[in-house]
Amino acid sequence: MDVFLQQLVNGISLGSIYALVALGYTMVYGIIKLINFAHCDIYMIGAYIGYFCMTFLGLGFLPSLLVAMLGCMVLGVLIEKIAYKPLRNAARISLLITAIGMSLFLEYGTMFFVTAKLRTYPALEGLMAKSFTVGGVMITMQQVVIVLTTVVLMLGLQYIVKYTRAGKAMRAVSMDKDAAELMGIDVNNTISVTFAIGSALAGAAGVLVGVYYNTINPLMGAVPGLKAFVAAVFGGIGLIPGAMVGGYVIGIIEVLVMGAGYSTYRDAVVFAILILILILKPAGLLGKNVGEKV
Amino acid sequence: MLEIRDLNVHYDMIHAIKGVSLEVHQGEIVTLIGANGAGKTTTLRTIAGLKKPTSGAITLKGEEITAASPRHRVQMGQALVPEGRHVFPGMTVLENLELGAYLRRDKAGIAADIEMVCGYFPILKDRRKQLAGTLSGGEQQMLAMARALMSRPEILLLDEPSMGLSPLLVSEIFAIIKTINGAGTTILLVEQNAGMALSIASRAYVMETGSIVLSGTGAELMESDEIRKAYLGG
Numbered sequence: 001m002d003v004f005l006q007q008l009v010n011g012i013s014l015g016s017i018y019a020l021v022a023l024g025y026t027m028v029y030g031i032i033k034l035i036n037f038a039h040c041d042i043y044m045i046g047a048y049i050g051y052f053c054m055t056f057l058g059l060g061f062l063p064s065l066l067v068a069m070l071g072c073m074v075l076g077v078l079i080e081k082i083a084y085k086p087l088r089n090a091a092r093i094s095l096l097i098t099a100i101g102m103s104l105f106l107e108y109g110t111m112f113f114v115t116a117k118l119r120t121y122p123a124l125e126g127l128m129a130k131s132f133t134v135g136g137v138m139i140t141m142q143q144v145v146i147v148l149t150t151v152v153l154m155l156g157l158q159y160i161v162k163y164t165r166a167g168k169a170m171r172a173v174s175m176d177k178d179a180a181e182l183m184g185i186d187v188n189n190t191i192s193v194t195f196a197i198g199s200a201l202a203g204a205a206g207v208l209v210g211v212y213y214n215t216i217n218p219l220m221g222a223v224p225g226l227k228a229f230v231a232a233v234f235g236g237i238g239l240i241p242g243a244m245v246g247g248y249v250i251g252i253i254e255v256l257v258m259g260a261g262y263s264t265y266r267d268a269v270v271f272a273i274l275i276l277i278l279i280l281k282p283a284g285l286l287g288k289n290v291g292e293k294v
Numbered sequence: 295m296l297e298i299r300d301l302n303v304h305y306d307m308i309h310a311i312k313g314v315s316l317e318v319h320q321g322e323i324v325t326l327i328g329a330n331g332a333g334k335t336t337t338l339r340t341i342a343g344l345k346k347p348t349s350g351a352i353t354l355k356g357e358e359i360t361a362a363s364p365r366h367r368v369q370m371g372q373a374l375v376p377e378g379r380h381v382f383p384g385m386t387v388l389e390n391l392e393l394g395a396y397l398r399r400d401k402a403g404i405a406a407d408i409e410m411v412c413g414y415f416p417i418l419k420d421r422r423k424q425l426a427g428t429l430s431g432g433e434q435q436m437l438a439m440a441r442a443l444m445s446r447p448e449i450l451l452l453d454e455p456s457m458g459l460s461p462l463l464v465s466e467i468f469a470i471i472k473t474i475n476g477a478g479t480t481i482l483l484v485e486q487n488a489g490m491a492l493s494i495a496s497r498a499y500v501m502e503t504g505s506i507v508l509s510g511t512g513a514e515l516m517e518s519d520e521i522r523k524a525y526l527g528g
Contacts, residue, residue: 165396172382172393178344179380184368184397184445 002136007259008252013143013212015251016150020205021228022235022243023157024076024198030174030238031194033092037099038079040225041106042199046072046206047216048114054122061128061211065149068207069200076199077192085188111218118217121210128211146208153204154244157197161240166193174238223267227254230274236284245285295320295449295480296341296372301350303333303340310336311347312504318449318482323475325483325491325512327525328501334484335377337501338453341482342374343367355448369397371448375455377484379438383427387418390426390437394444404444411440414470432463439470449480456487468494488525492516500525 021043028036046068053064083102087095123129124142131140161167169190172180181187209224210216231250235242250270257269277284296318303311311333318324326334339345341352343364352360354370362370373394382390391411395404412419415436421429426437435455442450452471456464464487472494475481485491492498495512500521508515515521 168389168393169396171385175382175384176380178376179382180393181344181364182342182368182374182376182380183393183441184365185393186363186365 003259004256005135005137007255009137009139009143010259011252011255012248013146013251014255015248016146017205017209017212017247018224018228018231018251019244019247020150020153020201020208021225022231022247023154023240024202025229025232026235026237026240026243027170027194027198029232030240031170031191032084032088032095034084034095034099035229036198037096037225038083038102038106039198039202040221040228041103041110042072042076042079042221043202043206043209043225043228044216044218044221045075045106045110046203047210047220048110048119048206048218049203050207050210051119051121051216055119061124061145061207065204065207068203070203072203072206073196073200076195076202080192080195085191107218107221114218116218118215121214121216124211142212146212149204149208153201157201157240160197166190170194227267227270230270233274233284234277236287239284239286242284242286249285295322295355296482297351297353298337298341299351299353301337301340301352302348303336303345304348305336310504311340313350314501314504314506316499316506316509318480320480321475321478322496323471323481323483323494325485325495325498326501327485327488327491327498329525330486331503332501333504334501335453338374338451338482338484339376341451342372342376344374365397368445368447371446372451373442373445373447373449374451375438375442375453377453377457379431379434381426381429381434381437381441383425385426386423387426387429387437388422390441391418391422391444394441397445407444407446411443414443414473415440431458432460432467435459435463435467436470439467439474443474443479447479449482450474452481452483454484454486456485456490464490488521489516492521 021040024039025036028034049068049071050064053059053067079102083098084095087098128141128145131138161170169180169185170193172183172185173187173190177187227250228247231246232243234249235246253273254266254270257266298314298316301311301314314337326337328334336345340347343362347360351358354367354372359367359370382393391408395407398404417433418437418440421433426434429437439455455467459467468490471481471483483491483495492512492515498510498512498515499506500508500515
């Protein structure tokens with residue numbers, strides 16, 4: 001039982017990171033129906049910004065997190081403006097291929113500047129290095145920080161989406177672009193806001209993963225990015241609560257598979273879940289197959 | 295109020311609107327009738343800024359808005375109730391109404407206007423916490439109209455408000471259109487239900503395959519043999 005609970009704690013930590021990345025996938029998909037393959041590389045760049053802040057600027061965790069979120073926010077908006085916006089009325093496949101190209105550009109562009117070698121996040125000190133035991137389950141301070149950060153960001157996101165003007169505009173554009181325009185909503189602006197928020201969350205996830213697993217490299221985004229995408233599909237692509245639930249489910253399943261001694265199959269199991277969900281409930285866990293009302 | 299001069303609109307190679315000119319004066323109800331595919335909806339979408347014309351000019355309150363964004367047109371006091379309602383299905387009735395007032399900042403005025411539109415459509419008040427996607431077609435039509443009114447338009451463009459509604463509901467909707475007009479809002483109404491539209495219109499235009507083929511007062515067109523044969527069933 002203790003082992004199971006221990007794995008559950010680890011799974012929740014990993015799941016938090018997947019959930020944060022999945023949110024960006026799902027929000028962008030919701031608004032322009034694009035699977036933004038470059039999203040996982042924004043997460044990687046967030047990890048690097050956090051690394052440089054901590055190592056060379058000597059900033060603490062929280063300032064580094066904020067700088068990384070801000071940096072990724074700008075990057076996400078730029079990517080949308082430069083690469084995706086000119087294709088707003090093009091076929092969706094062109095947009096998808098552009099996203100793959102952007103992903104490769106970011107990965108190998110980063111590699112050009114920082115080299116392919118692994119970088120190690122500085123060891124945490126003081127409070128952040130502590131851990132404690134609750135009923136036989138060890139919880140590290142890092143895990144607490146990861147889950148807390150994620151919860152705060154998700155609550156913030158929920159608030160923005162539900163109650164602010166920008167959030168209402170985002171929901172309106174994702175439901176009906178024409179109708180949103182008729183309300184006087186600036187659709188281009190709203191798409192930029194969506195990229196900004198999604199990218200900031202990915203940046204935060206990048207810093208958290210650096211703190212949790214210590215090492216980062218320019219290709220670190222690829223596999224977690226795919227898993228976060230699976231999480232978004234699992235929960236129902238385009239649905240914000242779906243991405244949250246999906247992230248945690250995928251994280252926990254992956255850790256449980258590892259805990260059961262099948263580490264080699266951890267990726268296979270996640271992708272098997274993708275195949276199963278696509279066969280059994282293509283709209284995702286929280287998705288509804290709604291027909292259009294005529 | 296609204297003037298369109300020699301408007302041409304293309305969908306790729308298809309010449310959908312061929313040199314349409316029409317005008318709507320302050321306080322009027324003007325209707326644009328015609329068969330399916332005549333180009334009525336395209337005309338309205340172009341006036342609203344959702345579709346870019348190839349040539350021609352659209353003037354609203356003396357200002358040329360041919361290239362203006364839909365947002366600017368809403369700010370200038372124009373609102374479109376699109377064909378097929380286009381309410382935001384995953385939002386509540388209240389949220390839909392609030393989005394109608396998206397460009398306004400006067401909280402008190404918005405609250406008062408929500409009361410006002412709920413006066414026109416009492417059913418919306420009962421359903422204000424309900425998701426718009428779960429409303430019936432008639433209720434969605436009312437919501438779409440109420441939502442458009444929330445921007446306090448001086449001119450309201452209505453695209454097929456009677457589509458898919460029961461005859462009883464159609465009379466109700468048309469009575470409300472007259473009330474809205476009576477309260478000072480100019481109206482441009484696109485309809486397939488020619489009889490209903492002509493009965494409340496001060497003037498009317500008849501559209502056929504992308505061109506205006508006839509125009510006159512509502513009463514004149516009601517009397518016209520051509521119209522009776524083509525649109526009013528004898």
